[in-house]
Amino acid sequence: QKTTATVLQVGPMPPFVEGPLHEEFNVLRLPDAEVEKFLATNSGQVGVVVTTSVTGVDAHLMRALPELRAIVNFGVGFDKIDVHTADELGVVVSNTPDVLTDCVADMAVGLLIDVARGISASDRFVRRGDWLQGSYPLGTRVSGKRVGILGLGRIGLAIAARLEAFGTTVAYHGRRRVADVTYPWHESLTDLAENSDFLIVAVASNSATAGIVSAEVLEALGPKGYLINISRGAVVDEAALVDALVQQRIAGAGLDVFAHEPYVPQELLNLDNVVLAPHTGSATAETRQDMADLFLTNLRQFVNEGTLSTPIS
């Protein structure tokens, strides 16, 4: 039996989310066109908005929904939700932390090993038949190297734990020193980059982190350094990254995220020292199901009790 609460769905959601969502709740979909007309008729009944990290909710939409009380997000990142406006309007927001940590950390390690050892590039080499002409160029050793992690949160810590097993040394940068860890903290990101063979971006994307992996940071990482990004494209100055890769001022990059997804800078497509992934860090059947379950737990709890299970922090 459906609850009477009206839920507004903003953007597409995977079928295993939409199925139970539409079965259990009265769901309206925000149309792509004639949004104002839709809002004029329906805005007064919407108490909850559901969305994904890909779509998000802007201030204009929040302000157009006078009864809005909660935004329930499918995804851990909430950079596309205007959380300042939500806060101002007393709208609470939930995300899906923890359940995707392992898969995203696995992806970071996968990209790191791939770009250092040229796994994707040498796969293309084999398929082209180039092996018949000679051996593949030498890669870069991973074990024993220095890893710098930008953002030692849940995902950053999971990456560090994995890479420690490779005998790497781990250091990190974040606004604050993290309690109860022995990894050295670098107050300056440039300093961390200068002292890293691999710099991994695992920090949340927001106004404070926009573009912080700058031309200067990439310069500090240097011609033997690799950049790995499983966070958001916006954390990196993408034009500076493209320049650094094209001009070989850094050794390579493993990228799961880009500034204007699904568009990837054209210049990167022919570079064998760049591994490109289509934002699939959390994209396993198991993890996406866990995310769907947590998303629905938040929605049910909000509709039934007025509280969220995993509010953003």
Ligand code: 8YV
């Ligand atoms: C997306 C992600 O949520 O959780 C995040 O922040 O970036 C991904 O897991 C996923 O693409 C679905 O929105």
